[in-house]
Amino acid sequence: MDTNQIKELIEEQKQEFEMEVPTIRRQKLEEIDSYSQIPHIVVITGLRRAGKSTLLKQIKKRYYPEENIYYMNFEDERLLDFKVGDFNALYESFLETSKQSKVFFFDEIQNIPDWEAFVRRMYDRGFKFYITGSNSSLMSRELGSKLTGRHVKLELYPFSFKELIGSKGIETEKEFYLTEERARIKKEFSQYLENGGIPEYYKYGNKDIIRNLYDNILYRDIIVRYGVKDETAIRSLAYYLITNPGTEVSYNRLKNVLGIGSQTTVKNYIDHLENSYLIFTINAFDYSLKKQIYSKKKVYIIDTGLMNVLAFKFSKDTGKILENIVFLELKNRGHDIYYHVDKNECDFILMEKGHIIKAIQVTQRMERSNEKREISGLLEAMEKYGLKEGLILTEDTQDALEMDGRKISVRPVWKWLLE
Known part of the structure; x- marks a missing residue:
């Protein structure tokens, strides 16, 4: 030059x-x-x-x-x-x-x-x-x-909820909040669920910022860099994954649903999306590494604002959005993350130094209609991995349960994010 x-x-x-x-x-x-x-x-x-x-x-x-x-x-x-x-x-x-x-x-x-x-x-x-x-x-x-x-x-990663709350002068290093503070934090959390934490979008709120960012990443960082020939296929795959956060997926099913040539192509496309930080994948935990590798994956999205703008639905699944936010926070905290599936399912299993240290279930709210399912999945994971305590994160419920000699803490996601 x-x-x-x-x-x-x-x-x-x-x-x-x-x-x-x-x-x-x-x-x-x-x-x-x-x-x-x-x-x-x-x-x-x-x-x-x-x-x-x-x-x-x-x-x-x-x-x-x-x-x-x-x-x-x-x-x-x-x-x-x-x-x-x-x-x-x-x-x-x-x-x-x-x-x-x-x-x-x-x-x-x-x-x-x-x-x-x-x-x-x-x-x-x-x-x-x-x-x-x-x-x-x-x-x-x-x-x-x-x-x-x-x-x-x-x-x-994009702004965490704690970073955004801290920028507004709200003290986060405490367990209890005044009524006014609590209301303000919950209002900010509702906005965070909708808008996520990508800095420019958070600042200006213009949806074209998200659309242009997405197109830039997909075209420059993936299609051009990796020489992807079937642009329509990778765009369809990306949209499908962004529309279905926290859902179990397999390469074979994605191949069939989207009409992509082979499982290998699907795997390569997902690798490209993950390398560019648009998505993350986690495995079902198993003590056999081979079984982990061949298990179905769960996919999460880098930012809920990006997800809401690009994958607009008339009825948003708040429970899945909460689950995605919890995943991002766990990732930001540096945890080694898996999910559990057997007779029941538990959203997140955390490993540290070769040992399972925590099981976490995420649901929008605890009601009679879903209480058995959510608790059963968590208890199954706790029993399998020898955990005495478990955590259920909800939109706005706080409680303490004891079942089968095991303690379960129920906390609002917004409060957990500020810990």
Whole structure:
């Protein structure tokens, strides 16, 4: 690339990066505390437009307030011709246009093939890197090639409910709420169920933001990147999954329902959607890894706002939306998540260090019509995995039950999210 053009980009992006924009403080910033003190490359991955660039700004403000850093956003269309060999010219341009630094901030670096070669070389020379990317599989492959043992990785999701409530000045570190606070939190939670936490959509409320984001991810990050030839098939699959969060699916059934060529094609398409952070899949728990792999999957969506805009229904399934929100929070908290199915079903089984530590059931409300089913699934899981306590999360019910010598806590999802 032309060095003059690179210098112009550096200056322009620097001004934009340093603009003071009111932002909601991300919880992931706390994880950076220890990461900033070690030489390892800090890798932040997540959905496009989920706030990775904003997190970089918060890292700069908190940990390098008086220092110069080298910043480049590789999502800029003027960098389409940038190749790995241009990194030297980029570094020289940084030296010529700004004060020397030992810290690089690179945004959406997965757009540059073989980027890890430059990062490894500069890392060995004592430079610190904070980099972001929007493709889980691609980043993992590249990090595993030249940067094994030299990086730490965290995933950033759209705003959590706790982040949004915290930004409104409501104290969340308590068990009981005044009537006024409770009403305000429940109102905010209703909006969160509907709108989710994608930053731009949360701020502006324009549904075209979601539609454009979705089309951008599906076309640029999946169809173009992976060379998908049957665009109609992958769009149909994505829409089906987004319309059915928390539903058990099998590759064979999806192949038949959607008329896609083979189970292998369905699996590849789901992998592409998952790598781009549009969806997540979990397995039914089994002590046999082989049985886990071949079990039906349950699929969850990255954001309920995206789900509500793209998969509009005249009658929304609030119970499934609540289940999706609980899954995202468990994922955000770093849990290893499965579901249980036998005679009955339990929504979430959490594993830690090789042991099952919790069983969670999610339902919109506890009523006579569903109480037996919800409790039976939870009790079955608790008995199978030797758990003395279980959790049922509902829209707005709080209770404490004891059955068959086991304790079951019933809590509102909104209150659990604020713990």
